[in-house]
Amino acid sequence: MAGNFWKSSHYGQWIISEERVLEGHERDSKSLSVDDVKKLHIFFANFIQALGETNKLRQQVIATATVYFKRFYILNSFKSIDPFLMAPTCIFLASKVEECGPIPIQRLITVCSSLIKSKFNFAMTNDFLYRPQHVLECEFYLLEMMDCCLIVHQPYRPLTTYSESLGPEVLNTAWHIINDTLRCDVILTHPPYLIALSALHMSSVIHNNENAMKWFSELTISIEKITQVSQQIIQLYELWRGFDEKKEIPGILFRMPRPRMSHSGSLSGSRCSTPSGMR
Amino acid sequence: MNPMNKYEKLEKIGEGTYGTVFKAKNRQTQEIVALKRYRLDTEDEGIPSSALREICLMKELKHQNIVRLQDVLHSDRRLTLVFEYVDQDLFHYLESHKNTGVNPTKVKKFMYQLLKGLAFCHAQNILHRDLKPQNLLLNANGELKLADFGLARVFNVPLQSYSNEVVTLWYRPPDVLLGNKRYTTSIDIWSAGCIFAEMATCEPLLPGIDEEDQLLKIFQLVGSPTEDSWPGITRLPRYSNISGFPPKPIANVVPSLNTTGLDLLLKHLKSNPSHRISAEEALLHEYFTSS
Numbered sequence: 212m213a214g215n216f217w218k219s220s221h222y223g224q225w226i227i228s229e230e231r232v233l234e235g236h237e238r239d240s241k242s243l244s245v246d247d248v249k250k251l252h253i254f255f256a257n258f259i260q261a262l263g264e265t266n267k268l269r270q271q272v273i274a275t276a277t278v279y280f281k282r283f284y285i286l287n288s289f290k291s292i293d294p295f296l297m298a299p300t301c302i303f304l305a306s307k308v309e310e311c312g313p314i315p316i317q318r319l320i321t322v323c324s325s326l327i328k329s330k331f332n333f334a335m336t337n338d339f340l341y342r343p344q345h346v347l348e349c350e351f352y353l354l355e356m357m358d359c360c361l362i363v364h365q366p367y368r369p370l371t372t373y374s375e376s377l378g379p380e381v382l383n384t385a386w387h388i389i390n391d392t393l394r395c396d397v398i399l400t401h402p403p404y405l406i407a408l409s410a411l412h413m414s415s416v417i418h419n420n421e422n423a424m425k426w427f428s429e430l431t432i433s434i435e436k437i438t439q440v441s442q443q444i445i446q447l448y449e450l451w452r453g454f455d456e457k458k459e460i461p462g463i464l465f466r467m468p469r470p471r472m473s474h475s476g477s478l479s480g481s482r483c484s485t486p487s488g489m490r
Numbered sequence: 491m492n493p494m495n496k497y498e499k500l501e502k503i504g505e506g507t508y509g510t511v512f513k514a515k516n517r518q519t520q521e522i523v524a525l526k527r528y529r530l531d532t533e534d535e536g537i538p539s540s541a542l543r544e545i546c547l548m549k550e551l552k553h554q555n556i557v558r559l560q561d562v563l564h565s566d567r568r569l570t571l572v573f574e575y576v577d578q579d580l581f582h583y584l585e586s587h588k589n590t591g592v593n594p595t596k597v598k599k600f601m602y603q604l605l606k607g608l609a610f611c612h613a614q615n616i617l618h619r620d621l622k623p624q625n626l627l628l629n630a631n632g633e634l635k636l637a638d639f640g641l642a643r644v645f646n647v648p649l650q651s652y653s654n655e656v657v658t659l660w661y662r663p664p665d666v667l668l669g670n671k672r673y674t675t676s677i678d679i680w681s682a683g684c685i686f687a688e689m690a691t692c693e694p695l696l697p698g699i700d701e702e703d704q705l706l707k708i709f710q711l712v713g714s715p716t717e718d719s720w721p722g723i724t725r726l727p728r729y730s731n732i733s734g735f736p737p738k739p740i741a742n743v744v745p746s747l748n749t750t751g752l753d754l755l756l757k758h759l760k761s762n763p764s765h766r767i768s769a770e771e772a773l774l775h776e777y778f779t780s781s
Contacts, residue, residue: 215614220549307539308546316534347536351564354537354545359562361546 220360235285242466253394276305277393290468300349316343333457366407384414395447409440493563522575555607557637576627603634609769612675621681669727676763683758713737720762750777
């Protein structure tokens with residue numbers, strides 16, 4: 212969604228420090244290593260992507276949903292709410308915020324359970340247990356935890372603005388890089404324009420595009436800032452390359468702390484917290 | 491604990507299709523607030539899109555001239571938005587000044603604040619879309635605040651058509667009445683112009699009874715547009731030939747405004763939306779800079 216980034220709640224309340232992100236990754240360290248948590252985030256980003264694509268949602272909606280998911284689990288334990296419930300909830304909320312009309316909730320749940328039985332059958336042995344009322348209840352937790360800051364600025368818009376002078380080849384690769392960054396934390400820690408520039412820079416190097424390199428040398432933004440972000444993206448690619456999702460995820464999910472379901476079927480995870488000091 | 495217990499309801503102050511507005515008191519701080527309660531009756535939608543839209547936008551709009559969203563509460567299938575309470579709205583203010591008129595200095599102060607709030611929204615790419623005296627709140631310190639963003643939206647989402655039913659008829663610009671669906675900030679500028687004149691005279695500027703009459707009243711006031719003054723007008727969906735009206739001398743219609751005020755007013759009331767002044771430019775107008 213649009214608006215002035217520098218006056219937005221995204222900039223004012225939701226650029227999270229790297230220390231805080233690390234704290235988040237270490238929250239469940241009794242049973243999950245930092246790399247386990249990073250891999251879980253890759254897995255659930257893939258899951259949200261598949262959920263969005265099956266529901267024919269725009270990439271912008273999928274990206275917003277993924278950011279919601281990340282914000283939630285950087286500040287809360289996996290124990291607070293089952294991420295398999297949170298993922299469709301993020302899609303549900305993002306689809307309303309991005310104004311593509313709400314997805315019928317029953318359909319969302321059907322898509323969820325069929326994905327779990329097909330493409331993601333390696334991750335879960337039992338069926339998808341959640342009902343519409345769980346998503347609706349979870350939606351409130353999510354809204355509250357984010358302190359109602361729902362508008363997320365994405366790198367796509369700045370990307371298209373910058374790349375006008377750089378040509379379609381560079382743009383196309385950069386676009387894919389940005390999609391990939393949804394699997395790491397740069398979108399939480401850095402402003403979207405910087406991620407866009409970093410993706411463009413990587414793309415120009417890949418294509419050995421001299422024109423683009425010249426364009427970068429004329430920018431007023433320090434190249435160090437851009438490469439800092441690129442470093443993080445490269446780290447993601449390194450982790451991702453060595454990550455055998457089908458083999459590793461079942462074990463990680465098994466170790467992941469989960470909330471208990473009560474008899475009445477309502478969510479009984481420990482109440483999620485609102486980030487202190489973020490209000 | 492039910493979060494609603496934090497507030498003591500005092501009286502109902504409004505009712506709409508979305509739900510109800512109450513005046514209430516924070517039991518701890520004694521602060522007076524407005525509670526806007528949304529019904530969550532459709533089982534499947536969860537938090538209604540209209541409420542989400544308002545929450546989203548209000549979170550991005552923190553400005554002295556925009557009413558502040560303080561909190562969002564939910565309990566037993568209800569969603570409540572907690573806003574700062576403002577004593578009066580411009581509609582009732584003008585009503586109570588019918589006999590005396592509003593002091594010209596006050597008109598200038600109100601208009602300046604209206605444009606300030608609007609400039610802030612527009613810089614955030616947010617359109618209000620429903621400006622009218624009822625949605626402009628006035629507190630005891632003479633501060634004016636834009637309220638009721640239930641119809642507002644971010645304007646460069648990739649959707650072309652907005653509902654035609656937005657914007658109360660009297661404040662609706664001719665481009666919207668003619669079926670132009672590409673809304674821009676100019677829609678709020680037209681409404682602001684109508685409100686400007688209404689503050690000066692305490693009478694609505696263009697009180698049409700239906701859409702056709704509204705267009706007629708507009709063109710009788712500002713003159714009929716032509717393909718020259720507004721290229722493309724004849725191709726608008728609901729264009730019908732209302733030609734031949736010359737513009738009325740505006741000084742006769744709004745006699746209490748000075749020359750610079752009238753000039754500013756006319757810059758708001760351009761039929762062609764692309765000719766209308768922006769809120770940012772309007773703030774720099776001579777009307778405000780000269781004493």
